[in-house]
Amino acid sequence: MTWNDLVYGLGDLLEATFEILPPLGNIPNIIFILIIFASLVYWMIELGKYKKKAKQEGSIE
Template identity: 45%
Template structure:
């Protein structure tokens, strides 16, 4: 096995994964946005709890 074969294999793998992303269209963006939104809400609740307890 040559290094060229490894690089070409990686290229084929990445092309395949991007093909999946094009089929999913906007779903990954919606999922990541939703996860970030819920983590942000959790973080804000934690900060409000710290502020209520008098912590900086």
């Protein structure tokens, strides 16, 4: 197995993957937006917990 085989194999895999995307339309974009939004909300909640704990312990906020 040479590097060319690896690179061309990866290219063929990605090309096949990208052929699936057009029929899906806007669904992948919506999924990514929802995942990013949920992650952001989760992280903001965690930051609130860290800040509250830091205030109680008198450490750096």
